[in-house]
Amino acid sequence: MKRSERRFYAKLYTVIVLCGLIVAGLLVLTLSGGAQRIRSTAANSGSNTASAMASASANASTVSTAAATAVPTAVPTPTAAPTPTATPDTTSDDSLLKIVNRTSRLDQNYVPEDLVQVDVASSHTIYLRSEAASALEEMFSAAEDDGVNLVLISGYRSYEDETELYNYYVNLYGKDHADIIDDMPGASEHQLGLAVDLGTSDGTCRLDECFDTTGESAWLVNHAAEYGWILRYPQGKQDITGVIYSPWNYRYVGRDMAMKISASGLTMEEYFGE
Known part of the structure:
Protein backbone atom coordinates (compact mmCIF):
# COMPACT_ATOMS: atom_id res chain seq x y z
CA MET A 1 0.00 0.00 0.00
CA LYS A 2 1.32 3.38 -0.89
CA ARG A 3 2.15 6.05 1.68
CA SER A 4 -0.58 8.38 0.46
CA GLU A 5 -3.20 5.68 0.83
CA ARG A 6 -2.05 4.93 4.35
CA ARG A 7 -2.47 8.61 5.34
CA PHE A 8 -5.99 8.70 3.87
CA TYR A 9 -7.11 5.60 5.78
CA ALA A 10 -5.60 6.97 8.97
CA LYS A 11 -7.66 10.20 8.70
CA LEU A 12 -10.78 8.22 7.85
CA TYR A 13 -10.30 6.01 10.87
CA THR A 14 -9.89 9.09 13.09
CA VAL A 15 -13.14 10.60 11.80
CA ILE A 16 -15.02 7.33 12.38
CA VAL A 17 -13.72 7.15 15.98
CA LEU A 18 -14.75 10.74 16.75
CA CYS A 19 -18.23 10.21 15.35
CA GLY A 20 -18.58 7.14 17.50
CA LEU A 21 -17.57 9.04 20.60
CA ILE A 22 -20.10 11.84 19.88
CA VAL A 23 -22.93 9.30 19.37
CA ALA A 24 -21.97 7.48 22.57
CA GLY A 25 -21.96 10.76 24.49
CA LEU A 26 -25.42 11.70 23.25
CA LEU A 27 -26.76 8.27 24.24
CA VAL A 28 -25.36 8.64 27.76
CA LEU A 29 -26.78 12.19 28.12
CA THR A 30 -30.23 11.11 26.99
CA LEU A 31 -30.35 8.07 29.25
CA SER A 32 -29.24 10.12 32.31
CA GLY A 33 -31.81 13.00 31.76
CA GLY A 34 -29.16 15.61 31.00
CA ALA A 35 -30.92 16.88 27.90
CA GLN A 36 -34.07 17.64 29.92
CA ARG A 37 -32.02 19.59 32.47
CA ILE A 38 -30.43 21.60 29.66
CA ARG A 39 -33.85 22.47 28.17
CA SER A 40 -35.22 23.37 31.68
CA THR A 41 -32.23 25.57 32.44
CA ALA A 42 -32.59 27.33 29.11
CA ALA A 43 -36.35 27.86 29.73
CA ASN A 44 -35.76 29.17 33.26
CA SER A 45 -33.08 31.50 32.01
CA GLY A 46 -35.43 32.91 29.38
CA SER A 47 -38.26 33.24 31.95
CA ASN A 48 -36.00 35.07 34.41
CA THR A 49 -34.85 37.42 31.69
CA ALA A 50 -38.44 38.16 30.67
CA SER A 51 -39.46 38.66 34.34
CA ALA A 52 -36.58 41.02 34.91
CA MET A 53 -37.50 42.99 31.82
CA ALA A 54 -41.16 43.17 32.93
CA SER A 55 -40.15 44.27 36.44
CA ALA A 56 -37.89 46.96 35.04
CA SER A 57 -40.69 48.14 32.79
CA ALA A 58 -43.15 48.23 35.72
CA ASN A 59 -40.70 50.20 37.85
CA ALA A 60 -40.15 52.67 35.05
CA SER A 61 -43.93 53.04 34.66
CA THR A 62 -44.33 53.65 38.41
CA VAL A 63 -41.64 56.30 38.40
CA SER A 64 -43.21 57.96 35.35
CA THR A 65 -46.69 57.93 36.95
CA ALA A 66 -45.35 59.33 40.23
CA ALA A 67 -43.55 62.09 38.36
CA ALA A 68 -46.68 62.90 36.41
CA THR A 69 -48.98 62.99 39.43
CA ALA A 70 -46.62 64.63 41.92
CA VAL A 71 -47.94 67.99 43.17
CA PRO A 72 -45.28 70.67 42.76
CA THR A 73 -44.25 72.32 45.99
CA ALA A 74 -45.71 75.85 46.10
CA VAL A 75 -43.15 78.61 46.27
CA PRO A 76 -44.26 81.02 49.04
CA THR A 77 -45.04 84.50 47.77
CA PRO A 78 -43.11 87.17 49.67
CA THR A 79 -45.39 89.39 51.76
CA ALA A 80 -45.17 92.98 50.64
CA ALA A 81 -44.05 95.39 53.30
CA PRO A 82 -46.85 97.77 54.34
CA THR A 83 -46.64 101.23 52.84
CA PRO A 84 -45.75 103.62 55.62
CA THR A 85 -48.41 106.23 56.30
CA ALA A 86 -47.11 109.78 56.44
CA THR A 87 -47.70 111.52 59.75
CA PRO A 88 -49.80 114.67 59.23
CA ASP A 89 -47.73 117.81 59.72
CA THR A 90 -49.60 119.89 62.29
CA THR A 91 -46.59 121.87 63.52
CA SER A 92 -44.87 123.47 60.50
CA ASP A 93 -46.07 127.03 59.94
CA ASP A 94 -46.59 126.51 56.20
CA SER A 95 -48.45 123.20 56.55
CA LEU A 96 -52.13 123.22 55.58
CA LEU A 97 -52.76 121.25 58.76
CA LYS A 98 -50.88 123.56 61.13
CA ILE A 99 -52.81 123.83 64.40
CA VAL A 100 -52.74 127.23 66.06
CA ASN A 101 -54.28 127.82 69.48
CA ARG A 102 -53.48 129.20 72.93
CA THR A 103 -50.75 126.60 73.52
CA SER A 104 -49.38 126.48 69.98
CA ARG A 105 -48.74 130.02 68.80
CA LEU A 106 -47.27 131.65 65.73
CA ASP A 107 -44.28 133.95 65.83
CA GLN A 108 -45.23 137.58 65.43
CA ASN A 109 -43.04 137.81 62.32
CA TYR A 110 -44.71 134.92 60.48
CA VAL A 111 -46.28 135.88 57.16
CA PRO A 112 -47.35 133.26 54.55
CA GLU A 113 -45.33 133.51 51.33
CA ASP A 114 -48.18 132.73 48.91
Missing part, protein backbone atom coordinates in the same frame (compact mmCIF):
# COMPACT_ATOMS: atom_id res chain seq x y z
CA LEU A 115 -50.88 135.22 49.91
CA VAL A 116 -53.20 136.25 47.06
CA GLN A 117 -56.25 138.47 46.86
CA VAL A 118 -59.50 136.53 47.03
CA ASP A 119 -62.02 137.18 44.28
CA VAL A 120 -65.35 136.73 46.10
CA ALA A 121 -68.04 138.99 47.52
CA SER A 122 -66.57 141.06 50.37
CA SER A 123 -66.64 144.59 51.72
CA HIS A 124 -62.88 145.12 51.37
CA THR A 125 -59.71 143.58 49.95
CA ILE A 126 -58.97 140.25 51.63
CA TYR A 127 -56.06 137.85 51.20
CA LEU A 128 -55.60 134.12 51.72
CA ARG A 129 -52.98 131.56 50.86
CA SER A 130 -53.21 130.64 47.20
CA GLU A 131 -54.73 127.16 47.55
CA ALA A 132 -57.25 128.32 50.13
CA ALA A 133 -58.24 131.29 47.97
CA SER A 134 -58.94 129.08 44.95
CA ALA A 135 -60.97 126.65 47.05
CA LEU A 136 -62.99 129.48 48.58
CA GLU A 137 -63.77 130.99 45.19
CA GLU A 138 -64.94 127.58 43.97
CA MET A 139 -67.11 127.15 47.07
CA PHE A 140 -68.70 130.60 46.69
CA SER A 141 -69.50 129.83 43.05
CA ALA A 142 -71.12 126.50 43.97
CA ALA A 143 -73.18 128.18 46.71
CA GLU A 144 -74.34 130.84 44.28
CA ASP A 145 -75.44 128.13 41.84
CA ASP A 146 -77.60 126.79 44.67
CA GLY A 147 -79.08 130.24 45.33
CA VAL A 148 -76.94 130.91 48.41
CA ASN A 149 -75.07 134.22 48.56
CA LEU A 150 -72.13 134.08 50.93
CA VAL A 151 -69.99 137.05 51.94
CA LEU A 152 -66.36 136.96 53.06
CA ILE A 153 -65.94 139.08 56.17
CA SER A 154 -62.34 138.34 57.09
CA GLY A 155 -59.38 136.28 55.91
CA TYR A 156 -55.65 136.74 56.53
CA ARG A 157 -54.79 138.99 59.46
CA SER A 158 -51.24 139.85 60.42
CA TYR A 159 -49.97 139.70 63.99
CA GLU A 160 -50.32 143.48 64.16
CA ASP A 161 -53.91 143.28 62.89
CA GLU A 162 -54.70 140.67 65.55
CA THR A 163 -53.19 142.81 68.27
CA GLU A 164 -55.27 145.80 67.24
CA LEU A 165 -58.45 143.71 67.05
CA TYR A 166 -57.78 142.02 70.37
CA ASN A 167 -57.31 145.38 72.11
CA TYR A 168 -60.51 146.64 70.50
CA TYR A 169 -62.51 143.75 71.99
CA VAL A 170 -60.80 144.11 75.37
CA ASN A 171 -61.91 147.74 75.47
CA LEU A 172 -65.39 146.89 74.20
CA TYR A 173 -66.24 143.68 76.11
CA GLY A 174 -63.40 143.15 78.56
CA LYS A 175 -60.40 140.81 78.58
CA ASP A 176 -62.36 137.72 79.58
CA HIS A 177 -64.45 137.94 76.42
CA ALA A 178 -61.50 138.88 74.20
CA ASP A 179 -59.65 135.79 75.42
CA ILE A 180 -62.28 133.36 74.18
CA ILE A 181 -62.81 134.65 70.65
CA ASP A 182 -60.57 134.06 67.65
CA ASP A 183 -58.44 137.19 67.71
CA MET A 184 -55.66 136.60 70.24
CA PRO A 185 -52.30 137.67 68.72
CA GLY A 186 -50.22 134.64 67.72
CA ALA A 187 -53.04 132.25 68.64
CA SER A 188 -55.32 132.99 65.70
CA GLU A 189 -55.34 130.88 62.53
CA HIS A 190 -56.21 133.99 60.55
CA GLN A 191 -52.48 134.73 60.67
CA LEU A 192 -51.94 131.45 58.76
CA GLY A 193 -53.98 132.77 55.86
CA LEU A 194 -56.14 129.63 56.12
CA ALA A 195 -59.08 130.88 58.22
CA VAL A 196 -62.14 132.88 57.14
CA ASP A 197 -65.15 134.52 58.73
CA LEU A 198 -68.26 134.13 56.56
CA GLY A 199 -71.61 135.87 56.60
CA THR A 200 -74.82 136.57 54.73
CA SER A 201 -75.27 139.10 51.95
CA ASP A 202 -77.75 141.09 54.06
CA GLY A 203 -75.57 141.08 57.18
CA THR A 204 -77.95 138.90 59.23
CA CYS A 205 -76.29 137.58 62.41
CA ARG A 206 -72.87 138.92 61.44
CA LEU A 207 -70.23 137.21 63.64
CA ASP A 208 -72.98 135.95 65.94
CA GLU A 209 -74.10 132.51 67.03
CA CYS A 210 -77.45 133.08 65.34
CA PHE A 211 -75.60 132.72 62.01
CA ASP A 212 -76.27 128.98 62.39
CA THR A 213 -79.98 129.67 61.82
CA THR A 214 -79.42 131.05 58.33
CA GLY A 215 -79.62 129.26 55.00
CA GLU A 216 -76.01 130.23 54.34
CA SER A 217 -74.87 128.39 57.46
CA ALA A 218 -76.98 125.34 56.59
CA TRP A 219 -75.40 125.21 53.13
CA LEU A 220 -71.89 125.45 54.60
CA VAL A 221 -72.56 122.65 57.10
CA ASN A 222 -73.61 120.38 54.22
CA HIS A 223 -71.05 121.37 51.58
CA ALA A 224 -68.01 123.20 52.99
CA ALA A 225 -65.96 119.99 53.44
CA GLU A 226 -66.39 119.21 49.73
CA TYR A 227 -64.23 122.25 49.04
CA GLY A 228 -61.68 121.67 51.81
CA TRP A 229 -63.21 123.74 54.61
CA ILE A 230 -64.22 122.69 58.13
CA LEU A 231 -66.08 124.44 60.94
CA ARG A 232 -63.12 125.25 63.17
CA TYR A 233 -64.86 126.00 66.47
CA PRO A 234 -67.90 123.70 66.86
CA GLN A 235 -70.49 123.96 69.58
CA GLY A 236 -69.56 122.38 72.91
CA LYS A 237 -65.80 122.26 72.16
CA GLN A 238 -64.63 125.46 73.85
CA ASP A 239 -62.76 123.53 76.54
CA ILE A 240 -60.71 121.91 73.77
CA THR A 241 -60.18 124.77 71.30
CA GLY A 242 -60.19 127.65 73.78
CA VAL A 243 -62.61 129.54 71.50
CA ILE A 244 -66.37 129.91 71.84
CA TYR A 245 -68.77 128.35 69.33
CA SER A 246 -68.21 130.27 66.10
CA PRO A 247 -70.48 129.00 63.29
CA TRP A 248 -69.10 131.67 60.95
CA ASN A 249 -65.43 130.61 61.28
CA TYR A 250 -64.14 128.08 58.74
CA ARG A 251 -60.65 126.69 58.29
CA TYR A 252 -59.06 125.31 55.11
CA VAL A 253 -57.34 121.91 55.45
CA GLY A 254 -57.68 120.45 51.94
CA ARG A 255 -60.53 118.38 50.50
CA ASP A 256 -59.54 114.88 51.62
CA MET A 257 -58.74 115.90 55.18
CA ALA A 258 -61.81 118.13 55.43
CA MET A 259 -64.07 115.21 54.55
CA LYS A 260 -62.42 113.01 57.18
CA ILE A 261 -62.44 115.58 59.97
CA SER A 262 -66.00 116.70 59.20
CA ALA A 263 -67.25 113.09 59.22
CA SER A 264 -65.53 112.42 62.55
CA GLY A 265 -67.33 115.26 64.32
CA LEU A 266 -64.05 116.13 66.04
CA THR A 267 -62.04 119.32 66.28
CA MET A 268 -58.56 119.46 64.75
CA GLU A 269 -57.05 119.09 68.21
CA GLU A 270 -59.04 115.94 68.85
CA TYR A 271 -58.61 114.44 65.39
CA PHE A 272 -54.81 114.81 65.42
CA GLY A 273 -54.44 114.15 69.14
CA GLU A 274 -52.92 117.53 69.86
